[in-house]
Structure formats: C-alpha cells, structure tokens
Amino acid sequence: MTKDKAPSKGLVTLPFHSVRHISSPEDVQNDRKVYVGQMPLTAVLELPTHENVRDYLVDAEGKRRRSPTQVHKAIRDTLNNSPENFTVLNSGVVIVAHSCEIDEAAKVLKLKKPSIINGSQTQGVIRDFLNENGEAANDLAATTHLKFEVIVLEDDDLIAEISIARNFQNDVMTISIAGRLGQLDELEKAVQAHRPGAKLQKSETKLSEDYIKTERLLQVITALVPEELWLKGDFNKVYTYSMKTKCLKEFQDVYRRSKDPSDPEREKYQELYQFYLDVAGQALEIYDEWKSHQGFQGTGLRAIQRDGRDITDVPDGIIFPIIAAYSAFARKTSAGWVIRPPEKFNDRDLIQVAKSVYQEIAHSNPWNMGKSRACYSNLYQITSIYKKLAP
Numbered sequence: 001m002t003k004d005k006a007p008s009k010g011l012v013t014l015p016f017h018s019v020r021h022i023s024s025p026e027d028v029q030n031d032r033k034v035y036v037g038q039m040p041l042t043a044v045l046e047l048p049t050h051e052n053v054r055d056y057l058v059d060a061e062g063k064r065r066r067s068p069t070q071v072h073k074a075i076r077d078t079l080n081n082s083p084e085n086f087t088v089l090n091s092g093v094v095i096v097a098h099s100c101e102i103d104e105a106a107k108v109l110k111l112k113k114p115s116i117i118n119g120s121q122t123q124g125v126i127r128d129f130l131n132e133n134g135e136a137a138n139d140l141a142a143t144t145h146l147k148f149e150v151i152v153l154e155d156d157d158l159i160a161e162i163s164i165a166r167n168f169q170n171d172v173m174t175i176s177i178a179g180r181l182g183q184l185d186e187l188e189k190a191v192q193a194h195r196p197g198a199k200l201q202k203s204e205t206k207l208s209e210d211y212i213k214t215e216r217l218l219q220v221i222t223a224l225v226p227e228e229l230w231l232k233g234d235f236n237k238v239y240t241y242s243m244k245t246k247c248l249k250e251f252q253d254v255y256r257r258s259k260d261p262s263d264p265e266r267e268k269y270q271e272l273y274q275f276y277l278d279v280a281g282q283a284l285e286i287y288d289e290w291k292s293h294q295g296f297q298g299t300g301l302r303a304i305q306r307d308g309r310d311i312t313d314v315p316d317g318i319i320f321p322i323i324a325a326y327s328a329f330a331r332k333t334s335a336g337w338v339i340r341p342p343e344k345f346n347d348r349d350l351i352q353v354a355k356s357v358y359q360e361i362a363h364s365n366p367w368n369m370g371k372s373r374a375c376y377s378n379l380y381q382i383t384s385i386y387k388k389l390a391p
Contacts, residue, residue, distance in 0.1 A: 010098075014109040015043045017145055019102060033152040035100065035109075038145040041086075042130070044093055044116075044123050051096055051115035051159055070201075070213070075125040081316045082242045082367055083144045092147030093119030094166050096159050100152045109150065117159070118166035122146070174248055175214060176203045183255045184214060187280055191217075194281025212284070215244040220283040221276050222247045223323045224339060226330035229272050231265075237324040241316060241370035251276065278337035279330070286326060286339065290319040295351045301358060303366045317362075317370030321379045322354055328383035345386045353382050 019037035027034055078089050097111040116123060126146075130137040151162065178184055179202025188200040191212065201211040223240040239246055257263045258273035296304055296311050305313040329341045341347075357378045362369035369375045 010113045012047065012111045012114050014047070014111055014114070014148075015040055016107055016109055016148075019109065031153070033100065035102075035150040035152070037148055037150075038087060039148050041126055041141045041144045041146055044119070044146055044148075045127055045130075047093070047095065047114060047116050047123065049116045049120045049123070051163055052117050052120050070211075071121060072125050075122055076129055077316075079126070079129050079140070079144075080366075081370060083140050084367060085242065087145050087147055090122055090146065091119070092149065093122060094162075095148060095150045096162065097150055097152050098154050100150055111150065114150075117163035174245055174252075175201065178214075178248065178252055179203050183252055186277060187214075187217075187251075190277040190280040191284065195284070215248050216287070217280065217283060218247045218251050218276075219244050219320075220287045220323055221279060222250065223320055224279055224283055224286070224327050224330060225272070225275060226327045229275055229330075231268060231272060236373060237320075237327070237376055238371055238373050240324065241320040275330075275337045279339055282339050286323060287319070290314060290322055293319075293347070293351070295348050299351065299355050301355060302364070315366035315370075317366030317368070318354060318358060320370050321357075321372075321376045322350055324376050325350065325379035325383040328380060328387045341383075342386050342389065344389065345383075350379060350382055353379055 017038040017040065019035050021033065022036055023032065023034045075090065078086050082089070093116050095111070095114050096117050097114040099112040101110040103110065130141055133140075153159065184200055184202050188198075188202075191198050191200060199211050200214045200217070202214065219240050223237050227235050254269050254273050254276065257266060257269040260266060263269065291314055292311050293314060294311050296314060297309055301318070303315050303318070304311060326339055326341070329339050329345075331338055331340050357372075357375040358364060358366070358369050361372055361374050361378070
C-alpha cells in the first residue's frame with residue numbers, strides 16, 4: 001500500500017474556524033496535547049496520510065483500486081443532499097503532528113509533520129466531490145465545515161497504535177439492532193416479491209452493492225404514506241428527506257405496535273405496517289425512476305447530473321417533495337395498497353412545478369428544497385387535483 005508522503009519541509013498551515021485545547025491530565029503528564037475544532041471543507045485536501053493504516057480506498061496512484069462502498073456513498077450523499085448537516089453526520093478527521101502552533105489572528109494552525117490517521121475516506125470523497133462539481137462545489141465548500149482532532153506527540157510507536165485503534169472501533173447502529181430483532185425480515189420478503197433475490201441491508205457491515213439501502217427505502221415509503229394512514233397530527237413529510245434514522249425508528253415503532261396484542265391502537269398500526277409491506281417494491285421503483293427521470297431534460301437545473309443530454313442523477317432534495325406528492329395516489333385495493341396515479345396524470349406537470357418551486361422558493365438549492373415545507377405543499381396540491389379529477 002503506497003502512502004502519501006509528508007511535505008518535504010514537514011510543515012503544513014491548516015486554516016480553522018474554531019479550535020479548543022482539550023488535553024487531559026494524562027496527556028500533560030506524557031508530553032502530549034490534544035486540540036479539537038472545525039475547519040473549512042477544503043482545508044483537509046492537502047493533509048498527508050502517511051501515518052494512516054488505510055489510504056483512500058477508491059483511488060491509488062491514479063488507478064481505480066475499488067468501487068465506492070456504501071460508506072463513500074453515504075459521505076457523498078450528505079455533501080449532495082444535506083451539507084449543512086455534514087459537520088454533525090460525519091465523524092471528521094483525526095490528525096497527528098509533532099508540534100502545533102496556533103495563530104488566532106490568522107486563524108491557522110502550523111503543524112509539523114502532520115498526517116491524517118483516521119478520515120482518509122472522508123478526505124478522498126471530499127476531494128473527488130469538489131473536483132467533479134466545479135463552481136457549485138466551490139460555493140458549498142465555502143459554507144461547509146469539517147470536525148478535526150489534532151493529537152500532538154513525537155512517539156512514533158504510539159502514533160501507530162492510535163492509528164490502528166481509531167480505524168477499528170465500530171458502534172452498534174440502529175439498523176443492526178432492527179436486523180438482529182427480525183424487524184426487517186417481512187419487509188425484505190415484500191421487496192423480494194418484486195425483486196426476486198434482493199437483500200436488504202440489516203447491519204452496518206452489509207455495505208456492498210448486493211444490498212438495498214434499508215434506511216433509504218424506509219425514507220421513501222414514509223414519504224408515500226397517505227393522509228388517512230398518517231398517525232401523527234401534522235401531515236408534514238419534510239423530515240423524510242434527510243432524517244433516515246428517524247424514519248427507521250418510526251418503522252420499528254410501527255412494527256412493534258402492530259405486533260402487540262395489548263396495544264389499544266394496534267389496528268391502526270397494523271394497517272400502516274401493511275402499507276409498508278405492500279408498497280415496498282413500488283417505492284424502490286418510484287425512487288429509481290425519479291433519480292434519473294428524463295423529463296428533467298431541458299429544465300436547465302444545474303444541480304442535476306447529466307451524461308450528454310441523458311439525466312443520470314437528480315438530487316434527493318428535488319425528488320423527495322415529488323415522491324411525497326405521490327402519496328395522494330395511494331389506494332387500497334383487493335390486492336393491498338398500491339401507488340396508482342390516475343390515467344390522465346402527466347408527470348411533466350409535476351416537473352414544471354418542481355422546477356418553479358426549486359427556483360423561486362428554494363433559490364435553486366436542492367438542500368433548501370428538500371427541507372422546505374412550502375415546496376412539498378405546492379407539489380402535493382398538484383397531485384391532489386389529479387386525485388379529485390380521477391373517476
């Protein structure tokens with residue numbers, strides 16, 4: 001494994017937004033210092049990684065080493081769809097250095113022989129994202145920050161130990177608990193009825209392309225829940241765009257209450273749980289269709305990715321209000337719940353309204369659109385009109 005070399009002079013100037021000294025008594029006794037803070041997104045780009053146990057896994061010496069994992073995609077997804085949450089969703093980078101001088105006036109750290117020891121994947125995804133998105137990425141980088149921790153010491157053996165320890169500590173995630181309890185088994189079977197052989201992610205260790213993103217699926221299904229099944233007082237779908245853990249926890253609650261004979265509202269939760277199962281396959285189809293909907297050709301929306309004229313990726317911030325609007329088309333049939341637009345429905349009408357609210361309400365920012373209740377309401381009004389006109 002080839003490591004990035006340290007700068008020839010061994011000194012790196014790192015700009016920061018904020019920094020705090022948090023050394024413990026043990027650190028002081030052992031001639032160490034620890035700092036934490038926030039730095040601009042671009043500040044991480046030039047930091048070397050020679051002390052890290054893992055380089056960026058997607059690229060090595062200009063050659064493709066490995067396809068992006070779900071971890072890489074999750075980092076990119078946050079940059080694409082909720083950069084304002086990046087500093088709290090991403091664990092940041094851990095840096096070791098032989099010395100650290102703080103210049104508060106210039107807002108820079110002067111680090112001697114620094115190296116990232118945890119966060120190479122974050123650094124690599126940020127670098128790729130900024131390189132690929134040009135001017136729009138520069139605007140994002142100017143307003144987005146990254147957490148950092150700097151450990152100052154000269155003990156090379158301890159640096160190696162810290163690097164290993166910081167790269168091999170795993171938290172038990174909510175999805176692993178749901179998977180272990182069997183709460184995702186019936187949902188997986190429902191998906192397999194539409195996609196034979198499909199597998200849901202039931203653990204944070206199941207990150208390959210062979211697995212469907214369970215949390216994303218639950219975000220989409222929650223966005224599709226119709227008013228008659230909405231068990232919360234306020235019919236507000238905004239959180240489905242960016243709060244995947246909340247959607248997963250809500251599903252767990254629905255699962256538990258639908259299975260509890262002593263719950264006085266069990267029937268309501270049974271109906272909602274059945275909706276999850278019935279529309280799971282359709283939810284995947286609807287999401288996939290809108291992610292590359294060719295109806296966006298000619299709209300001129302800069303946030304949409306293209307290959308020539310072909311639409312290859314529409315940001316989630318644009319399509320989640322559209323998906324939520326589809327909840328007006330939810331119908332219960334003899335075969336179960338379905339999402340069935342009326343025959344006269346023209347999805348290009350929805351695209352035109354989406355373009356309008358994107359520009360006028362969200363100010364051409366997909367993250368704003370994904371979080372704007374007004375955008376959801378405008379699109380839902382269109383599908384509600386089609387619903388009323390349906391025979």
